Amino acid sequence: MRFEPTSLFTARWVTTDSATQLRRFAQENEAAMAVDHTGAPVFLARNAWHLERTQKDWPEIRFLRPWSSARRESRARRRLRPAAGAWLGSTIRLVR
Numbered sequence: 001m002r003f004e005p006t007s008l009f010t011a012r013w014v015t016t017d018s019a020t021q022l023r024r025f026a027q028e029n030e031a032a033m034a035v036d037h038t039g040a041p042v043f044l045a046r047n048a049w050h051l052e053r054t055q056k057d058w059p060e061i062r063f064l065r066p067w068s069s070a071r072r073e074s075r076a077r078r079r080l081r082p083a084a085g086a087w088l089g090s091t092i093r094l095v096r
């Protein structure tokens with residue numbers, strides 16, 4: 001495994017109620033998409049403007065912060081939320 005530096009601003013896990021809409025979003029934002037170690041789609045924003053513009057352009061897509069998904073998962077399992085920064089161990093694979 002080799003790690004390389006990146007100039008990304010942030011990562012947001014993306015979800016929506018429509019699988020078709022999520023596929024369309026991923027196709028139209030292919031250069032900014034990745035998947036995490038569980039196969040969940042992740043949007044990689046270059047800067048704050050990129051994230052905000054994409055959120056405005058795709059109102060039906062939910063952009064989740066890493067702690068949001070960890071918190072929801074922990075509630076479902078009835079355990080405590082992971083410590084701050086626990087998500088940093090997640091692996092993200094670029095989709096190209």
